[in-house]
Amino acid sequence: MTITPNHVGDNQFSVHVNEANGKPYTAIQQVELSFASKTVSQGAEELRLLPHAPGVYAANGLALSGGGRWDVSVDILTSDFHDVMTTFPIHVGQ
Numbered sequence: 001m002t003i004t005p006n007h008v009g010d011n012q013f014s015v016h017v018n019e020a021n022g023k024p025y026t027a028i029q030q031v032e033l034s035f036a037s038k039t040v041s042q043g044a045e046e047l048r049l050l051p052h053a054p055g056v057y058a059a060n061g062l063a064l065s066g067g068g069r070w071d072v073s074v075d076i077l078t079s080d081f082h083d084v085m086t087t088f089p090i091h092v093g094q
Helices: none
Strands: 002-004 009-016 028-037 045-053 056-064 068-078 083-092
Touching: 009 028, 009 045, 028 056
Parallel strands: none
Antiparallel strands: 002 009, 009 056, 028 045, 028 068, 045 056, 068 083
């Protein structure tokens, strides 16, 4: 997962999904991000990513509404309806 420029406001969010052999994993129905601030009490925001290239899903969004520590959860729904989740702790600049 990459976040550019990783600051408060508009960012580009991108998730690259690969198989164990490094090839792009393309049997995906949906990729969604959930954002939860660890420093500001607020409801979690969600952002659905769109296919950008084989195994790459991306979107722009305003989900990072404050600086500090955040947890970004990546939820991937595969074509055979398996749900794969992982969470990345990040620090957002001001």
